Structures are given as C-alpha cells and as structure tokens.
Amino acid sequence: WPGPKSYVNIKTRSEQIADEYDYIIVGGGTSGLTVGDRLTEDGKSTVLVLEHGFYGGPITLDPTRMYNITSVPQPHLNDRRFNVGIGNIVGGSSAVNGMVFLRGTREEYDAWAELGGPNSTWTWEGILPYFKKGITLAPPDPAQAKEFNITYSMDYWGTTSKIFGSFGKGAMGGVMKVLYSAMKKMPGMTVPIDSGAGETGLYWYPLSQDPNTYARSYARSGHWDGLNRTNYELLVGAKVNGLLFDGDNATGVTFLSRNETNSTIHSVRARKEVILAAGAVHTPQILILSGIGPSAFLKEADIPIKIDLPGVGHNFQDHSYIPSVGFQWGIVPTANVSNPGSGSGAAPNLATMIGMPVISPDNFEAIAQRYADQDPTQYLPSSYDETLKEGFKAQHAVNTKFLRSKHVTFLEIMVRGPGGSVQNLHPMSRGTILPDPKNPTSEMIVDYNAGANPTDIDVMVENIRFMRRFMTTGDLAQYEAKETMPGANVTTDEDLAEWARQVIIPSVYHPIGTCAKVPREHGGVVDEDLLVYGTKKLSIIDSSIHPLLVGATTSMTVYAVAEKAADIIKARNS
Numbered sequence: 387w388p389g390p391k392s393y394v395n396i397k398t399r400s401e402q403i404a405d406e407y408d409y410i411i412v413g414g415g416t417s418g419l420t421v422g423d424r425l426t427e428d429g430k431s432t433v434l435v436l437e438h439g440f441y442g443g444p445i446t447l448d449p450t451r452m453y454n455i456t457s458v459p460q461p462h463l464n465d466r467r468f469n470v471g472i473g474n475i476v477g478g479s480s481a482v483n484g485m486v487f488l489r490g491t492r493e494e495y496d497a498w499a500e501l502g503g504p505n506s507t508w509t510w511e512g513i514l515p516y517f518k519k520g521i522t523l524a525p526p527d528p529a530q531a532k533e534f535n536i537t538y539s540m541d542y543w544g545t546t547s548k549i550f551g552s553f554g555k556g557a558m559g560g561v562m563k564v565l566y567s568a569m570k571k572m573p574g575m576t577v578p579i580d581s582g583a584g585e586t587g588l589y590w591y592p593l594s595q596d597p598n599t600y601a602r603s604y605a606r607s608g609h610w611d612g613l614n615r616t617n618y619e620l621l622v623g624a625k626v627n628g629l630l631f632d633g634d635n636a637t638g639v640t641f642l643s644r645n646e647t648n649s650t651i652h653s654v655r656a657r658k659e660v661i662l663a664a665g666a667v668h669t670p671q672i673l674i675l676s677g678i679g680p681s682a683f684l685k686e687a688d689i690p691i692k693i694d695l696p697g698v699g700h701n702f703q704d705h706s707y708i709p710s711v712g713f714q715w716g717i718v719p720t721a722n723v724s725n726p727g728s729g730s731g732a733a734p735n736l737a738t739m740i741g742m743p744v745i746s747p748d749n750f751e752a753i754a755q756r757y758a759d760q761d762p763t764q765y766l767p768s769s770y771d772e773t774l775k776e777g778f779k780a781q782h783a784v785n786t787k788f789l790r791s792k793h794v795t796f797l798e799i800m801v802r803g804p805g806g807s808v809q810n811l812h813p814m815s816r817g818t819i820l821p822d823p824k825n826p827t828s829e830m831i832v833d834y835n836a837g838a839n840p841t842d843i844d845v846m847v848e849n850i851r852f853m854r855r856f857m858t859t860g861d862l863a864q865y866e867a868k869e870t871m872p873g874a875n876v877t878t879d880e881d882l883a884e885w886a887r888q889v890i891i892p893s894v895y896h897p898i899g900t901c902a903k904v905p906r907e908h909g910g911v912v913d914e915d916l917l918v919y920g921t922k923k924l925s926i927i928d929s930s931i932h933p934l935l936v937g938a939t940t941s942m943t944v945y946a947v948a949e950k951a952a953d954i955i956k957a958r959n960s
C-alpha cells in the first residue's frame with residue numbers, strides 16, 4: 387500500500403467518506419475515472435467514486451485483478467464455456483487490457499446516430515472532438531516511420547489528455563516490410579493515413595502506453611494519479627448493490643464494504659447525479675437490484691418493479707475470434723532494413739481492418755442477401771420482448787448495409803507473422819447478461835448466444851479464406867507457406883464452418899450494449915443524454931450504452947464517450 391500522503395483521497399472504510407457529494411460515480415474504471423476527472427477539474431463540484439476493486443499495479447489479464455466469471459455453455463459453439471474478462475481494480479478493464487488502441491470507422495459511429503433517432507449527435511463528427519480531447523498521440527520515430535511507411539495525422543488526435551497512444555520504437559525485421567507490401571497489394575486494399583481516421587484498410591496503430599516509459603497509459607494513470615484534488619475522492623473495496631430514489635429522482639446509492647467484516651449496508655447521497663460506470667457486465671446488475679429492468683425477470687427474481695426497462699441486460703454483443711489460422715513459412719521472407727528502430731518499447735503494430743467486399747469479393751453479396759432475407763427476430767433469445775425485437779429490426783437494416791460496405795470493419799488481423807488470428811468485429815448474434823434470479827446479488831450470468839446467427843459463421847469462413855489468399859497468393863506465394871490449421875484440405879463451406887464452431891472464441895473482452903442508448907420503444911435503457919428512461923438524475927456512461935459494436939477494440943471509444951458524457955452532465959447541472 388503506497389504512502390498515505392499522495393493517496394489521501396483514497397478511502398478504504400465507509401466512515402471515511404462524507405454523507406453527500408455532488409456526484410456519485412459507481413465504478414472507478416475506464417469511463418468512471420475519466421468523468422470523475424472532468425467533473426472535478428474546475429474545483430467546484432465534489433465527486434465520490436465507489437470502486438469494487440482495490441488500488442494496485444496494472445497487469446494484463448492478471449486473474450487477481452479481474453472478476454472470475456465463466457459464461458454459460460454455448461450450444462452453437464459445441465457447448466463450450468468461456469472466460470469473461472473484466473477488470474476489478476482501480477482503472478477497471480483499462481488496467482488489465484491488451485492496450486491495443488483503435489477506433490471504429492465513420493460509418494460505424496454514424497450508425498449509432500441512425501439507431502438513436504433524428505438529431506442524434508452521436509455521429510462520427512459528433513464524437514471525433516472527444517477522441518481528440520480524450521487521447522494524446524505521440525508520433526512515431528521519424529526514421530523508423532519512413533522505413534516502414536508508418537503514417538499519421540494529428541487531425542485525429544489531441545495533445546492535452548494524459549491518456550496516451552504511442553507506437554513504441556522496438557526493432558522490426560524485414561519480414562514486416564514484406565508483409566506490409568504484400569497486404570497492401572491485396573485486391574481492394576486501402577491505406578488510410580492514420581488508424582484514427584475513421585477508415586478501413588491497412589495501417590499502423592499505437593498502443594495505450596506512455597511515450598517515454600512505455601508503461602501502460604490507462605484510466606488510473608491518466609485520470610486519477612497525481613491529481614490529489616480534495617473534491618475528488620475514491621472509496622475502494624465498495625460493492626454498490628442498489629440505488630436510492632426520492633420519487634423518480636436518484637438520490638444516492640447503497641453499498642457493502644469489502645474492508646469491513648460485517649455485512650452492514652451503507653449509503654451515500656448525491657446532490658446532482660448518480661452516474662453508473664460499472665461496465666457492461668455489472669451496470670445491469672445494479673439497475674436490476676434496484677427494480678429497473680425487464681419486468682418478467684424482476685417478477686421471477688421477486689424484486690419490486692420500479693421501472694419496466696426490457697433492454698437492461700439485453701442487446702449484449704462482443705467481438706469474436708479464431709485464435710489461429712496457422713501457417714509455417716517454407717522460405718522465411720527478408721528485406722533490407724536501414725532503420726529497424728531504437729529497440730525501446732514494443733515494436734509498432736500493423737493491422738488489417740477490412741470490410742466484407744474486400745474480405746470476400748466473390749461471396750459477400752450472397753452472404754449479405756441471405757442475412758437481409760432473415761426474419762430479424764429469428765435468432766434472438768426468448769427473453770427479447772417486442773421493443774427489443776423492434777430495436778433489432780433497426781440494427782438488422784444497419785447490419786445489412788454494413789455487410790455490403792467497404793467502410794465497415796468485419797475482419798481484423800494483427801499482421802505480424804505467417805497466419806495468425808482472425809476476428810469478426812460485427813457479430814449478428816445477441817446475448818444476455820442477467821443476474822441469477824434465485825440469487826441476484828451473486829455473480830452475473832453471461833450468455834453470448836454466440837454463433838446463433840449463421841451469418842457469424844459465414845463471415846468467419848470468409849475471414850479464414852482471406853487469410854489463406856493472403857498467405858498463398860500474390861507477393862507471398864514465393865515463400866511457400868504451409869497451412870497447419872485448419873489444414874489446406876479443409877475447403878468446403880460446411881467443413882470450414884464446422885471447424886470454426888470448434889475454435890471460435892466469442893469474446894475479445896469487449897462486452898457492450900447491455901444498457902443501450904437507443905429509443906425506449908427499441909429496447910433502449912438510456913436516452914441521447916445518457917439518462918436512464920423513467921428516472922431523473924441517473925445516468926450511465928460506460929460501455930453498456932454503446933448500441934452497436936464498432937469495428938475496433940473498445941477502450942478508445944469508451945474514453946471518447948466518457949469525455950462527451952462529461953460535457954453533457956456538466957451542461958445540464960451548471
């Protein structure tokens with residue numbers, strides 16, 4: 387435990403906090419600390435953040451800093467169960483994540499506005515200023531950048547945030563030149579100037595890391611450490627389990643302290659607003675424990691209904707991936723390299739982020755048409771009510787456009803060797819994250835419902851085929867790579883689909899959507915200003931409000947959404 391002086395605003399016991407603050411933020415994770423910082427920076431408002439985890443060093447995927455949740459068996463993926471990764475520490479998932487720092491495309495954010503309704507400001511143009519406010523880019527090393535075609539544009543980044551994206555200068559071998567050049571020549575490939583330009587294609591991208599030390603740059607380092615504001619307090623080891631109301635007005639929260647041996651339920655009040663930032667897995671739990679959720683579920687769990695909001699815990703989405711479409715080089719590619727990099731930090735990273743017409747020029751239209759012809763509600767779980775079905779019909783129209791667009795990322799490949807992992811960034815299946823009705827305060831039940839919609843398998847099959855074409859045709863043909871997984875003899879749609887169902891992992895630890903920002907009649911939970919329908923002074927700012935996955939890792943979008951949320955919250959309470 388670090389010395390008390392610099393951590394004076396971290397509280398460990400309920401008696402150390404005041405009775406009332408201007409704002410209560412539930413969850414000291416990625417979004418919670420971003421908004422906490424912004425609401426306290428002018429020194430006028432007081433904020434208490436309640437965080438279930440403790441204050442400790444960040445480490446990727448460290449099980450002691452994460453919730454221990456396993457999904458229910460997934461019948462469409464051979465009944466396998468999957469680890470549900472979520473950070474449980476100050477900094478939240480940004481403290482344990484893979485630091486891959488990407489954002490989606492213009493078309494993907496514009497779809498958020500389309501799903502939100504007329505006059506929505508959640509467009510690419512409406513969110514871009516918050517990417518700039520939220521993230522500082524440290525440019526790549528000029529000599530290395532020239533050698534490897536690493537381009538960037540400060541049109542898409544800011545310079546003031548203490549959350550950094552940086553490339554690292556680690557040495558790169560000639561193989562990266564060969565891979566880059568071969569990928570660039572794949573039919574239909576584009577090369578945007580910057581990973582943050584909102585475009586698909588082949589690009590180098592930063593990690594969320596400090597440009598000088600290459601240490602993780604995350605919500606705690608950027609939005610808590612070193613601030614030492616007397617108006618910004620953090621209570622660690624606090625499990626929020628309910629909301630307090632005066633009529634429709636949220637007035638505070640109740641919580642249990644993990645630092646106290648008794649099971650006393652404490653409470654703390656908010657003068658201006660209660661802000662939920664417990665993440666896509668746990669924000670639905672807090673609402674449901676407070677009687678806000680699907681009425682059928684609340685009845686089953688014997689929780690008095692305060693507001694019937696069928697969308698709580700529904701519309702659950704995550705990216706999915708195949709860990710390896712395996713290849714071995716016959717001849718290892720090389721190229722001359724004059725400026726490999728200084729060796730400090732990780733080497734810059736290269737990604738292929740492409741749409742269906744580039745992944746599969748021959749089959750994308752047939753896949754899109756089969757999807758368009760589906761009854762949109764056909765593959766939804768049975769707990770989806772009429773409003774959620776209407777909401778998914780709207781998504782179905784968007785997804786149909788997405789399947790035909792070059793500007794929406796379906797396939798992500800981290801380009802670094804022969805073969806590798808392929809991701810599907812726009813799954814059509816939707817799942818649920820709900821409490822156990824028999825014991826709703828225990829850990830959440832996560833059901834991806836992965837692979838329910840056959841389009842998800844169709845897309846993965848084409849992703850595998852793209853990797854094969856990349857490895858065995860064009861520039862790379864001369865290196866005579868041999869496929870080790872699934873094996874070049876697995877060729878038919880049926881065989882590839884069967885293999886895919888055996889190996890797909892339905893999560894890249896990017897859960898979203900479980901309290902979506904869409905109209906209430908479409909199963910929405912929050913409105914355009916992130917206020918929970920049917921309540922006053924209660925908002926949600928975390929990844930649960932993202933209505934639809936973007937084709938990118940999620941943390942950068944969480945920061946941008948939180949920055950926009952902070953402006954909205956400040957404006958309505960000024």
Ligand SMILES: Cc1cc2nc3c(=O)[nH]c(=O)nc-3n(C[C@H](O)[C@H](O)[C@H](O)COP(=O)(O)OP(=O)(O)OC[C@H]3O[C@@H](n4cnc5c(N)ncnc54)[C@H](O)[C@@H]3O)c2cc1C
Pocket residue numbers: 412413414415416417418436437438439446447471472473474475476477478479480482483484485486487488624625626627663664665666668669672894895896897928929930939940941942944
């Ligand atoms: C292992 C892993 C790898 C990832 N890799 C990447 C990557 O490489 N790149 C990328 O961009 N994204 C990645 N992500 C995803 C990204 O980090 C998350 O989408 C993002 O951080 C979520 O932010 P959030 O604010 O919604 O929730 P979180 O940051 O998870 O914050 C929620 C916080 O609420 C707390 N909490 C929950 N319930 C309660 C309660 N009842 N009371 C009090 N506190 C509570 C939690 O302990 C947590 O600290 C990864 C995530 C994980 C877990």
